Amino acid sequence: MxxxxxxxxxxxxxxxxxxxxxxxxxxxxxxxxxxxxxxxxxxxxxxxxxRRRSANQKTAHIEHxxxxxxxxxxxxxxxxxxxxxxxxxxxxxxxVAPDGAMEIQVTAKKWIWTFGYPDGSVGIGKLWVPVNKPVRLIMHSEDVLHAFYVPAFRVKADVLPNRYTETWFQATEVGDFVMPCAEYCGKGHSQMRAYVKVVSLQDYEKFLEDGDPEEKGLPPEKLGASLYVNLGCSTCHSIDGNKGQGPTWKGGYGTMHKMSDGKMMMMDENYIRTSILQPQANIVEGFQGIMPSYQGQIRERQLVALIAYIKSLK
Ligand SMILES: [Cu+2]
Known part of the structure; x- marks a missing residue:
């Protein structure tokens, strides 16, 4: 039952x-x-x-x-x-996580999830873990309250700024499990989703060595299109010309843009690279400098792929 x-x-x-x-x-x-x-x-x-059976019926008086x-x-x-x-x-x-659990650092910020692995590598949007191994998560937020939540694991824990919280799980099946943010954290909250990717121990070790196999062999433009979603860019930047929290990517490449300090800048490869690694360097007029930096969290190949993808959005 x-x-x-x-x-x-x-x-x-x-x-x-x-x-x-x-x-x-x-x-x-x-x-x-x-x-x-x-x-x-x-x-x-x-x-x-x-029920009252007649007009002048009296019931017994019961006190308790x-x-x-x-x-x-x-x-x-x-x-x-x-x-x-x-x-x-x-x-x-x-x-309380069991002794010897593998430790992964989880960082939440509007509106992406970043994962720091024991070997020092960092990934965004996908949490890779081996199956049948206990994994302890040490979590913090860089801005507001978020919540780590994996419905299939029945795990949920608040992620706070200025302190660490922790939780743990041990996955029993290989597969992709959705991981939505479970604390209302602003406009992009409903799109603040990541995946827990549960794989065999060999596949996990391979991932640590050579990165995400799903990104391999993809032409830069295609890889850029998948990173657009996986890295959380889609939360703020549209590809259909609509204004979001950030400027749209459509038709932006190769044109001049006015910055908030009045200067005009050409959106070329270097402009895009700087905008991803140091988002506060140039803020387009009419927008706020709310984008998190991807410095140290994104590989060169991924940067090149994103630039190629933006160039393709005519
Ligand atoms: Cu959130």
Missing amino acids: NTWLRNLFLPSASSIRAEGVDDLFIFVLWLNILFFLLIAGLIAVFVLQY STSLELTWTIIPSIICLIVFFWGFNTYMQAA
């Missing part, structure tokens, strides 16, 4: 803690169903049983019933205690 309920409306349970969380959730759900039926049923019965009051105090208290201790135990398992 529980498996059936789980499959009906919960996402796949793809981490070792997921089923424990589901069990408690389904227990509480059953409690709600049972008490709903009990209370609604009693209301119906009492309405019929104790000690046994009834004890019953409806003790039974709910016991149920509350069961749910509390069960939940506390599940929470403690979620709060």
